[in-house]
Amino acid sequence: MRVLGIETSCDETAVAIVETTAAAPHPVGRILANVVYSQLTEHRRFGGVVPEIAARAHLERIDGLVEEALGTAGLDLADLDGIAATGGPGLIGGVMVGVMTAKALAFAHEKPFIAVNHLEGHALSVRLTEDVTFPYLLLLVSGGHCQLLTVRGPGDFTRLGTTIDDAVGECFDKTAKLLGLGFPGGPAVERAAAGGNPGRFSLPRPMWRKPGCDFSFSGLKTAVRQTVERLEAGDRSAIADLCASFQRTVGDVLADRCANAFAMSPSPTLVVAGGVAANLYLRRRLEDLAARHGARLVAPPVKLCTDNGAMIAWAGIERLRLGMVDALDFKPRPRWPLHSDSAS
């Protein structure tokens, strides 16, 4: 089975072709092409993603990237078994570009069309490369989301908790912006933190030791801003120390929430996915936490943590195997919670 996946929900225009060979219970995925055009230069001078610019850039690039992916894989559209695209949630202009492109290809070449929830793409991506069986606990941490879920299969999720304000990736991005480290902030903060003293600044840990699995990051964001305002000029280690302290605080909070998730829904596997899962320090913290609960932590390769087409193609394969395809009148969904998706 071979599926082409399109991802255009934020600021990466991405197309991939993924093939699966083995049958149930767990097929093995092979990435035949995975091209990503990152719109970083378009958005950098604004310090964040500008939706109109993103939509236009997706439109300009998407056809070329589909051709490039097919060329890399050495395939024609006729060789595919399905066309998948992110159907939401995300910036609606971009999602429309991806969905329209996928529908047009599916219609013209008489292939099934699969609308993939972007979060489901992240949630299932680990199974493309790792031997992970359902059900598993999932910590989904990205620029727009921070959730704990039980994953039983495509379209079959129970949400244990979510953020009541900001997403954790947003908090990384804001911290980087305040410190002048550039955009996107996550990788910059991680690099700066590597040489810093995590014990120097004491920052608040919202929701720490509270019952349940919800998150909150706005208080931490404010505390980082206030700390930056108080820094003295010439304090050369301040940036590294603050990044390290911030990262440790985030690690404390994520581990605390995951401990509660293990109590609510015991599981031999904790999966971390989404852009923030690329952070190696946070992975180590979660590895330790999982081990304390007799579980293992599994994460996608770093390159597949941030947005990409391979995770959409893979989720397309998982759905296609179960006969879960979509009609060509599917409407892009700017909001699309995972846990209420069980009927689709």
Ligand code: KG4
């Ligand atoms: O999943 P993703 O690519 O896009 C969304 O669906 O939101 O996640 C992007 C987020 C950004 O906030 C980015 O700063 C963060 O993931 N991120 C990281 C790292 N790499 C990306 N955060 C912490 N450490 C990293 N190494």
Ligand code: ZN
């Ligand atoms: Zn994402």
